[in-house]
Amino acid sequence: MQAAPTFKPAEAIWRVRLQLFWRGLKGSWAMFTESKIGLTGLGIIIFFALFGALWPAYPWLMERLAWTPEELEAARNVPYGAISSIYQVYDPVTGYDPLIPGIENPTPPSRRHPLGTNQFGRDILAQLMASTGSEFMLGVLAALITVFIGTFIGAITAYYGGFVDTFFMRVADVFILFPLVSFLIVLGSMIELTLIKLAFVLGILYGFGQITVILKSQALAVKVKPYIEAAKVAGGGHFHVIFRHIIPNLLPLSFLYMMFNVTGAIFSEAALSFFGLLPGIKVSWGIMIDSAHSGGYILGGRSFQNWWLWMPPGIAITLLCSAFYLVGRGLDEVVNPRLRKR
């Protein structure tokens, strides 16, 4: 009788994996930090994440900073004294300041409203902060759906080839050349797109398109690697090979494209809101710009008056979109070795 093999792993396999993962991450991070561009983007993203996360604290803070007890009392006694809670004032959709007569709106930035109010008396900063969360959610959700579809389809088309490949590549043809803006406009004018629905529509439209083709070519390169052959020889099933070997190798590239898709999704939402095609969404940066535009505060003015109505949301959209894009570029240099500095 033969003796049992004495080989015994010193550590559990999952710990090894975790360590390897951690080491890889650290290496990537080091590479990423070399790119100033990527870091700038990351900084902006963190800023907006904090900005959005702080939204619930805003009314609480303002109540303590700007709304003195005397002012609160005054608010209760104005002719239409209708507010029973201060939170009401900062409700981004229905809020108004009872101490400011309606005719005076929009008011410029003041102690009570750090970014002023719009023509309906709503606090701009409150609107800006309240929308941040949904912009993130939409962008990330749409990008996740895209990447999920793209990675999966990319992996199986590369692995199986043949009919599956042909079919999905033709589908990709349709979606690559899909006139997305026109389509979303027609769709938005007909059904009520909520944030979630929009995220799914965008995720699917992007997911079956370009990203499938890119990830497929990457997967083809992975497929011919010796360790795939080894896994097959070792008796790994199709599923095992796809999920344990091919997809993990696609993930860095998927992650990179996810960044670019976040940009696209946020931009689409803002654009549709701007044209008034997202009635299901009550407040967003795009709507803020639209209401400043259709309310007559952008065009026509001879000076920079009313800037607080349209500069903050416009800058916010641009900054957040470019932030994700910049992170994408930073990652590009990590994932794509040929772009690295000599």
Add this chain to the structure above:
Amino acid sequence: MKRIWQTLTSGMSKFIIVRLLQIILVLYLYMTLVFIILEAQPGDITDIYTANPKITPEAKEAIVKQLGLNKPIYERYLNYLRNFVTGHLGCSFKWGNIRDVPDPVCREQRPTWDLIRERLPRTIVLFLTYTIVSFYIGFFLGKLIAWRRGAIIEYFSTVVGVVLFTVFTPWFALLLVWLFAVNLGVVPIGGFINPDSWTNIRQIGSVDCSIGISCSNIVFNHMLLWLGGLTLFWGIVYLWSRRFPYPWQRNTARWGAVALGLVLAGLFFGGGWLGEIDRVVLARDTKFEFFVWHFEFPAGTIPLFPLALDFVQHMVLPILTLTLISFAGTMLLMRNTMLETMREDYVMAAKAKGLPDHVVRDKHAARNALLPVVTSLIFAIAFSVDGGVFTETIFSWPGMGQLLLLSALEQDYPVAIGSLVFTGIFALVAHVIADILYAFLDPRIRYD
């Protein structure tokens, strides 16, 4: 017969045929998808009429019947496909016939195709111009920043580029309108022509364009034809002149062609050459002036030139906006591909040979980095109609994008679907052409 078969199945031809078949399938999928998505919506045209309290249910019924909205869905689907195959993109609900001889199918309604034909040239000229301008600038800058890797210019132009690339388009366009048109007042606020210049124009050449036929489109088409014709002419002369051994011969031929083209165009638009088709007949006494010159023409006529100029005035701001927004995309792409080619052996070799920097950059690296950029150029042209929605809306430019947005908002189904289908087809066809051209141009690509 056998030979034909062989030709058809051999390499390139086979590739083209397979590609065309694929595209027909893709087209069919696309159209069906569009139909399904659009049919599953609440609300229809009759809703618009219910906003008037004087309309009785019977009258509404009559409208529904008149527009064929009461037919079952499969019948409408077949109708939709048939209309498309026969080259008909449907008939508008909203627009009535405005031609002397009504369209045989649409009769009292205006065919979508007629609307598209009216608006497409305006969109194409705007987007063709900006695409070429912005690609040239993007190519040039991208080349530069890749070559000067790590310099401050790289960081600076990347950040500016990314900001412009991701800027919220409508917002940025409004900002520019506010700055240049409203505050500085150097360009028109919107629209594509100034009615003051066109109010008295009744006839161009022999075409009566007083009512419903767009005088501006006639001038526009002349401009497009000349632009295309001259480009072709100059291109041919350029290629032909490469056979000349001496530089002075080449230069004479090339500059001669440029001068000849410009003189011919000047004669045509200035009105002194063809007489009939380049004169505008006026309803009332009119003069035109350019800078400080006043021009006198035979009573009741002016040349095309001032009208063409009117267009150019209105194109300045949209083109500036679009260029600013989109050159960055090309620049960033160019930078990337350039960085990749710069690592190729032949570039290293060229450098090692001691060739001047700009020669290596322009002749060796940039030329080979160009291919992906050209692909993206073709894509940009394919998507120009689609991307036009924002710009056209902000600048009140009555092109395809504005047509699509308005008909979608007003539930003019046939026009919305027609424009959407057309936009898709436009993109598909442009893509296939690009694909085939690419196969011819790049010998590295094999299609087996």
Add this chain to the structure above:
Amino acid sequence: MFKHIKVIAVVALLALFIGAVLSSQPNSVVQAQAQKIYKLAIFEDLTSLNSLAVLGPKSTVWNFYVRLNGWGPSLFGFSDKFYDYIPGIADASTEEEANKMKTIGADKTATIKIKKGIKWFDPKTGKEIGELTAEDIAFSFNAIMGKNVKGEPAYKGIDPVKLGGNWPGIINPDFFDRAEVVDKYTVKFYLKAQCSYDGWDEGLLFAPIFSKAYWEPKFEAAAKAADPVKALYEHKGDDEPVAGAWLFQKWEPGAFAESTANKNHYFYRAKSVRPYAGGYTEEKPGVYKYTHTTKTAFSYDGDQGSAILDKDKPTVRLELTSGPFVDATQWRIYGDQATAVAALIKGDVHFMLNPLGVQAGFRKQLRETKGIGIAENAGNGLYYMSFNLRREPFNVKEFRQAVSIMIDREFVTQQLLAGLAIPTYSIVPLANAAWYNPNIKTYGKGLKEAEKAEMAIKLLKQAGFSWEVEPKVDIPNNKVTPGRGLKYKGKAVAPFELLAPHQGYDPLRATFALHIEERLNKIGIPVKVNLTGFNTIVSRVFDEQKFDAWILGWGLGGMFPSYLATFFHSENSGLGGQNPQGYNNPEFDKLADEFRAACEPAKLKELAFKMQEMLSEELPYVPLFNAPLFEAFRADAFVGDHMPYEKVFDGIQGTNGLMSYVQLK
């Protein structure tokens, strides 16, 4: 040398651009000599030129502005600004004569005489092409609704209902029988009833007259076609003869349209005078003269003292001379309001034709601009909230009253909407002075929130409502502690949905909806607002009738409140009808039927008032607000620095911009 061609080309292109830019200042390159063109801004292109289609399915407001100017003038009409009932082409020189002429005899006929010498003109050349006679008038009605000797329709397959659009309102098929030519200037109408204010006084007598010579062959051909209505609408219609002041001569699709002045038309330089005391005189010396001395029954006198006073003629309230005084009128198409306002400020247009509201920012800008004149007028519209009265508890009158009480219209319009809207309690707009009943009920008007809540809670309790937690009212501190769990007769009231247009479509209605949601929930009425697309609301409410409550608005069109019957008569409560709320009150139906049949002004007014009183108590509609029309024009471009008149019900846009009266400097 050649290496630099790119640089040179770019420089040349830039030079061309800069040249183009520079030469655009300040005027266009092509200049017309000494033309006075009245320039109006519109927001959408024309969709049809065919006059029948424009009155039919292509009845957009933009088509009306441009095309509803003088094909054939109508037999009777309203005077400018005061809405006095006066003859148009009907030949009468006094009010008595006019009244006698339009009175329908016991034999259900009426004979109308028309003025002699009214001419048709070719719109393209402006040349005279014959006279407008009784033949044209009889044809205009018979072609669409008339019968031949055998009693069959004059033209097969054509009738007002099939023509659609406004046609059933212009020629009421239940009222008109046929018209007959008596002599060249006399036409006799055969009718089906002895009276119908809607069908006759403001119906047939207000209908436009078309040229027989032009349309007869087209009708004949159409009657033989497979689809006669289509065959009529397919004509381009730009060459149709006109008898009025404007010749439509230019349309550049997507850019602008233009009509040239016709200074040979019949009413050119006719002068009308409206003294302070009432009455009206219209005269073209040597041609015709018309006088009446009293106010007509429904004349509009709602804005005393607002007319522009003429120092030399202190007794005259309005004096107008019919033009045109300009060479042409031009309608410029702008993509949206922002561009149009910018153009107005820049001076590219003289007036903005705008049936939509003007937002606060534009108002501010326009007010601040030198040389811009502003006219604010009451609009003829109604914004309301309504319920599905087939369901509980919406069918309980007290419930609707409680809702109406809780809505603080004054607060919303002043605090939230900065005066962009006027609080409204009636179906007929307050400004429609002739028809508005000032004695209607206005529940809860002027009360504070707590007082409103107390009143509403009391009403609800009376009707059998109860709460799980009853809302508490603290009147001295004006505070309401919300209640919850509303029950009707012991059964819980399920949360219901209030459909309203979203912010982007109409901020006014969206704001009201959110206010209503907040206030109703305070007294425990479980409402949830769904801000959605206009089309979704219309299709759910009107086509499917699957809804609980909704907020929308009507443009009421015309002074006569026929809509009182239309919106609330139970016969219109079917799918697609105009009473989707399903209001069904036999008592009201009786009143409405009587109203439709009446024609005595006094009787009509009495019935309209009664209906309004009933509606203000029953509240099948809860009226919310009205949007006043805010209009801006380049005062500095007009002679005297003002429009011919600026105060008028439904605004200057309702007069198509006073094209025939304006005088440019």
